[in-house]
Amino acid sequence: MNTRRRFFGQSAAGLIGAALVSRVGAASLPEAPIRTTPDMAPPLQPSSGRPYSPVVTLNGWSLPWRMNSGWKEFHLVAEPVVRQIAAGMNAHLWGYNGQSPGPTIEVVEGDKVRLFVTNKLPEHTTIHWHGQRLPNGMDGVGGLTQPHIRPGKTFVYEFEAKRPGTFMYHPHADEMVQMAMGMMGFWVTHPKNPKFMPVDRDFVFLLGAFDIEPGSFTPRVNTMLDFNLFAFNTRVFPGIDPLVVRRNDRVRIRVGNLTMTNHPIHLHGHEFEVTGTDGGWTHPSSRWPEVTTDIGVGQMRAIEFIANEPGDWALHCHKSHHTMNAMGHDVPTMIGVDHRGVVEKINRLVPDYMVMGERGMADMGEMEMPLPDNTLPMMTGRGQYGAIEMGGMFTVLKVRDGLARNDYKDPGPYQHPAGTVAFEWTGQLPVAERPAPAAASKMSLKVRKPPAGHAGH
Amino acid sequence: MNLLIVLAAIFLAGCATLSPDAGFSDVEQAVTQRTGARTQWVRSEDAANSVQARLKELLLKPIGPPQAVQIALLNNPGLQARYADVGIAEADLVQASRWRGPTFSFARLRRGGETEIERSVFFDVLGLITIPLSVRGEEARFAAAKNRAASEALRVALETRRAWFNAVAARETSRYMEQVKQAAEASAELARRMAEVGNWPKLNQAREQAFYAESTVQLARARQAEASARERLARLMGLWGEDLGFQLPERLPDLPKEPRQLGPDSETQALAQRLDVEAARRDAEALARSLGLTKVSRFVSLLEFGLHRNSETGQPRQRGWEIEIGIPIFDFGTARTARAEALYMQSVSRAAEVAIQARSEVRDAYGSYRTNFDLARHYRDEVIPLRKRISEEMLLRYNGMLASVFELLADSRDQVAAVNAYIEALRDFWLAESDFQMALTGRSPGASTGTTRTAAPAAASGGH
Numbered sequence: 012m013n014t015r016r017r018f019f020g021q022s023a024a025g026l027i028g029a030a031l032v033s034r035v036g037a038a039s040l041p042e043a044p045i046r047t048t049p050d051m052a053p054p055l056q057p058s059s060g061r062p063y064s065p066v067v068t069l070n071g072w073s074l075p076w077r078m079n080s081g082w083k084e085f086h087l088v089a090e091p092v093v094r095q096i097a098a099g100m101n102a103h104l105w106g107y108n109g110q111s112p113g114p115t116i117e118v119v120e121g122d123k124v125r126l127f128v129t130n131k132l133p134e135h136t137t138i139h140w141h142g143q144r145l146p147n148g149m150d151g152v153g154g155l156t157q158p159h160i161r162p163g164k165t166f167v168y169e170f171e172a173k174r175p176g177t178f179m180y181h182p183h184a185d186e187m188v189q190m191a192m193g194m195m196g197f198w199v200t201h202p203k204n205p206k207f208m209p210v211d212r213d214f215v216f217l218l219g220a221f222d223i224e225p226g227s228f229t230p231r232v233n234t235m236l237d238f239n240l241f242a243f244n245t246r247v248f249p250g251i252d253p254l255v256v257r258r259n260d261r262v263r264i265r266v267g268n269l270t271m272t273n274h275p276i277h278l279h280g281h282e283f284e285v286t287g288t289d290g291g292w293t294h295p296s297s298r299w300p301e302v303t304t305d306i307g308v309g310q311m312r313a314i315e316f317i318a319n320e321p322g323d324w325a326l327h328c329h330k331s332h333h334t335m336n337a338m339g340h341d342v343p344t345m346i347g348v349d350h351r352g353v354v355e356k357i358n359r360l361v362p363d364y365m366v367m368g369e370r371g372m373a374d375m376g377e378m379e380m381p382l383p384d385n386t387l388p389m390m391t392g393r394g395q396y397g398a399i400e401m402g403g404m405f406t407v408l409k410v411r412d413g414l415a416r417n418d419y420k421d422p423g424p425y426q427h428p429a430g431t432v433a434f435e436w437t438g439q440l441p442v443a444e445r446p447a448p449a450a451a452s453k454m455s456l457k458v459r460k461p462p463a464g465h466a467g468h
Numbered sequence: 469m470n471l472l473i474v475l476a477a478i479f480l481a482g483c484a485t486l487s488p489d490a491g492f493s494d495v496e497q498a499v500t501q502r503t504g505a506r507t508q509w510v511r512s513e514d515a516a517n518s519v520q521a522r523l524k525e526l527l528l529k530p531i532g533p534p535q536a537v538q539i540a541l542l543n544n545p546g547l548q549a550r551y552a553d554v555g556i557a558e559a560d561l562v563q564a565s566r567w568r569g570p571t572f573s574f575a576r577l578r579r580g581g582e583t584e585i586e587r588s589v590f591f592d593v594l595g596l597i598t599i600p601l602s603v604r605g606e607e608a609r610f611a612a613a614k615n616r617a618a619s620e621a622l623r624v625a626l627e628t629r630r631a632w633f634n635a636v637a638a639r640e641t642s643r644y645m646e647q648v649k650q651a652a653e654a655s656a657e658l659a660r661r662m663a664e665v666g667n668w669p670k671l672n673q674a675r676e677q678a679f680y681a682e683s684t685v686q687l688a689r690a691r692q693a694e695a696s697a698r699e700r701l702a703r704l705m706g707l708w709g710e711d712l713g714f715q716l717p718e719r720l721p722d723l724p725k726e727p728r729q730l731g732p733d734s735e736t737q738a739l740a741q742r743l744d745v746e747a748a749r750r751d752a753e754a755l756a757r758s759l760g761l762t763k764v765s766r767f768v769s770l771l772e773f774g775l776h777r778n779s780e781t782g783q784p785r786q787r788g789w790e791i792e793i794g795i796p797i798f799d800f801g802t803a804r805t806a807r808a809e810a811l812y813m814q815s816v817s818r819a820a821e822v823a824i825q826a827r828s829e830v831r832d833a834y835g836s837y838r839t840n841f842d843l844a845r846h847y848r849d850e851v852i853p854l855r856k857r858i859s860e861e862m863l864l865r866y867n868g869m870l871a872s873v874f875e876l877l878a879d880s881r882d883q884v885a886a887v888n889a890y891i892e893a894l895r896d897f898w899l900a901e902s903d904f905q906m907a908l909t910g911r912s913p914g915a916s917t918g919t920t921r922t923a924a925p926a927a928a929s930g931g932h
Contacts, residue, residue: 225870226861339870343672347665348658356654357873360647360880363863364873372869380867389869 043086045109061119063201069216074114090131097250104193113196135159139183142289145170153184175202191232211260220270226383241333241403248405249392257414267311277303280324287313328404336402395424498618507541509551530715540628543706557613564606608754622910631701637895638697642690656680748819833907840897847890855886
C-alpha cells in the first residue's frame with residue numbers, strides 16, 4: 012500500500028512536470044485554497060470578472076478564482092477530509108479543498124470556466140457538473156466521456172457557463188462510494204444581468220445522508236436507506252448555522268439533494284414559491300405558494316419569499332426521522348411499559364441503567380447521558396424555552412429588524428413581544444365525558460396514563 | 469559358659485519393645501513436612517477429644533484450603549483406618565525381634581532293668597543369629613507401612629484441597645447463574661409487560677420467556693453441582709451432622725502475581741522428597757540385604773546347637789555337646805539365590821521406573837500449572853476487561869437510544885458467562901497448582917481423581 016502510494020506520488024510529480032511544458036504549465040496552476048473550519052464564510056464578493064450578487068453557503072464557503080486570459084480558473088483538490096458534523100462529532104470523509112461538501116463555485120452566465128481537478132484520493136475519480144450545458148467530453152462520467160483521474164493526477168475541465176441557475180458537482184466514478192463519503196459541492200451560475208430576479212439574501216446548501224456507526228468516524232458506504240445522520244451541508248442540528256435575514260428581505264434558498272431519498276423541506280411562518288429547479292428558472296405563471304417543497308433525489312430547488320414575519324422560524328425536512336441524529340432503529344417502543352420492580356433487577360446487573368422511553372423519547376432531549384465516543388445525542392439543541400429535541404436536517408430562519416445588509420451573525424433568541432407566546436391555561440378544566448370503551452378494544456383498556464411527575468423512576 | 473553369655477548378648481541386642489506412639493511420629497513428621505498440617509492417629513479418648521476440640525475451633529471460621537486439609541488429616545476416618553496398619557506393622561516388628569527361646573528335651577528309656585535318661589537343652593542358634601536379619605526385614609515392612617500411611621495422608625490432603633477448590637468454584641458459578649437467571653427474569657418480565665400494552669408481538673415475548681425458562685434449568689444444574697462438590701469436600705473432611713454447616717469463602721483465592729518457575733533442581737527435589745520414590749528405593753535396599761543374606765546362608769539350612777547330659781543306669785553320666793548341621797547335598801541354594809537376585813533386579817527396575825515417572829510427572833504437572841496460570845491470567849487481564857468495556861459501550865449505546873434494554877441485558881448475561889469462565893480457569897489453575905505441589909514433594913498426583921468439572925453451563929450467550 013505504502014509503495015503504491017509512493018509510486019503514485021512520484022508519478023503525480025511527473026505529471027505536473029509534464030504539464031509545465033504543455034498548455035497551462037505548473038507555474039500557472041491556480042492555487043487551491045483549503046478551508047479548515049466548518050463555519051459559514053461571509054459571501055465572496057467578486058473581485059474580478061463580471062459583477063454578481065454572491066450566495067451564502069450554509070456552513071461553507073465559495074472557492075476563490077483567478078482570471079487568466081479571459082478564463083475563470085478554479086482549482087479543486089479531491090482529498091480525504093475531517094468534517095465536524097456538529098460539536099462533539101467528527102466524520103472522516105472525502106471532500107474537496109479541506110471540507111465536505113466542497114466549496115461553492117460561483118460564476119456568471121457566459122463565463123469561460125477552467126477547472127483544475129487534482130486527485131489526492133486513494134482511488135480514481137472524476138467530476139460531473141450536474142445540470143450544466145457543456146461539451147460531452149467535459150461531463151465527467153468516468154469511462155464514458157473521459158479517462159478516470161488517477162490518484163495524484165490533475166485534470167482540466169473547460170466549458171462556458173451557458174445557463175444561469177442552480178447546479179451541483181459530484182464524482183461520476185465509483186460514485187456510490189464517493190458520494191457516500193461526502194464528495195459533493197454547490198455550483199451557482201449567476202445571470203449576466205444582476206438585475207434579473209435579484210434577492211437580498213441567497214442561501215445555498217446540499218442535503219446529505221450518512222451512516223456513521225455510533226462510536227466510529229467513517230460512513231458505512233454500503234448503506235442504502237437506513238442512514239442515521241441527515242445533514243444540511245454535512246452539518247446536523249444544532250451544528251447548523253441559522254439563516255439570518257433582515258425583516259422584509261427578499262430571501263432565496265437553494266437546496267440540492269444528493270441523498271438516496273426525497274426530502275420535503277418545510278418552512279414555518281412564511282409561504283414561498285419555487286422559483287427555480289436545476290432545469291432553470293420556473294415561469295412566474297407556473298409558481299404557486301407552498302410551505303413545503305419536496306426535493307427529489309438528484310434534484311435542486313430554489314425557493315423565494317419575503318421574510319416579513321420576525322421571529323425564529325423552523326426550517327426542516329418534514330420526515331421526522333430526518334430531524335433526529337443517530338438512533339437505534341431496532342429499539343423497541345417502551346411507551347407505557349410499566350418498569351416497576353424490573354428496574355431493581357436490571358440495576359443489580361447493570362448499575363448505571365436508567366429507564367428511558369417509558370413515557371416517550373423526549374427524555375432523550377432533556378437528559379444528558381454519556382454516549383459512545385464521537386456520537387451525537389439523538390435529539391438535541393436548546394432554545395430559550397427548553398430542549399428543542401431536534402437533530403439532523405433542522406435549522407432556524409431568524410428574521411430580525413434592523414440588521415445590516417451583509418450581517419449574518421446569529422442575533423440570538425427572538426424576543427417575543429408581550430402576549431405573543433403560547434401560555435398555560437390556569438383556569439378550570441371541564442370534566443370530559445367519555446363513552447365507555449368498546450369491548451373489542453381490549454388493548455386500549457391497558458393504556459397507561461402518564462403518571463404525575465416522575466413517579467416510578 | 470562364655471558362649472551362653474555371648475548368645476544372650478546377641479539376644480538382648482535384637483530385642484525390640486513396642487514404642488509409645490507405635491512409630492507414628494515418623495508418619496506425622498513426613499506429612500507435616502509436606503502439607504504444613506498436623507495429622508494424628510486417634511487411639512484414645514483423650515486424643516479424640518482434643519481432635520474434636522481442634523475441629524470445632526477450625527469450623528468456627530470460613531475454611532480455606534489449609535484448614536480443609538488440616539481437618540481432613542485429623543478427621544478422615546479412612547485415614548485413621550490406614551494409620552492402624554502402622555501399629556500392626558510395629559507389632560510384627562516387635563514380634564520378630566523376640567528369640568524363639570531354648571528347647572528342652574528329656575528322654576527316659578528303659579531296657580530291662582536299665583533306665584536311660586537323656587536330657588538335652590537345644591538353643592536355636594541360627595534363629596538367634598538371624599534375628600537381627602529378620603528384624604531388619606520387619607523393619608523394612610514397618611517403614612513401608614509408615615510410608616503407605618503417609619502417602620495415603622498426602623492423597624487425602626491433595627483430594628481435599630482439590631475438593632475445596634471445586635466446591636468454592638461451584639459455589640461462585642451457581643451464584644453467577646443466579647445473576648443470569650435474574651437478567652433473564654427481568655427480560656421476560658419486561659417482555660410480558662411490553663406485549664401486554666401492545667408494544668411487542670407474542671413471538672418476541674415467547675423468545676424472552678424461553679430464555680428465562682432455560683436459565684432456570686441452568687441454575688438448577690449449577691446448584692446441584694455446587695451441592696455435590698460441597699458433599700465431596702465434607703466426606704473428605706469426615707464431617708457429618710451439625711458440622712456440615714461449615715462455611716466456605718465467597719471466592720477463590722486470587723491468582724499469584726507471578727507463576728512459579730520450574731527450577732533445574734525441581735526433579736532432584738522430587739526424587740529426594742517423594743514418598744513413592746523413597747518407598748521404591750527402600751524396597752530395593754531391603755531386597756539387596758536379603759540377597760546378601762541368602763548368599764551367606766545358602767549352604768546353611770539349619771544349625772542347631774545342643775547341650776547333652778545323658779545318664780544311664782550303672783553308667784557314669786555322659787556330658788557333652790552336640791551340633792547338627794544339615795548338609796545340602798542336593799540343594800546348594802542356587803535356586804534361592806537366583807530367585808533373590810531376580811527379585812532384587814525387579815525392585816531395582818521398579819525403583820528406576822518410579823523415579824522416571826516422578827521426574828516426568830513434575831514436568832507434566834508444571835506444564836499444566838503453567839498453562840492454567842497463563843489462561844487464568846489471560847481471562848483476568850484480557851477477556852474480563854474486554855467484556856467490561858463491551859458492557860460499558862453497550863450502556864453508552866443504550867443511553868443514546870441506540871440499543872435496547874434487551875440488548876443490554878443479553879450483554880450482561882454474556883459478561884456473567886465470561887466471569888464464570890474466568891472462575892473456571894482460576895479453579896483449574898489452583899487444581900493444577902495442587903497437583904504440581906504434590907508431584908514435587910509428596911507423591912504422584914495422578915493417583916487422585918481428575919478434575920471434577922462442575923456442570924457449569926457453557927458460556928452460551930443469550931441465544932437470540
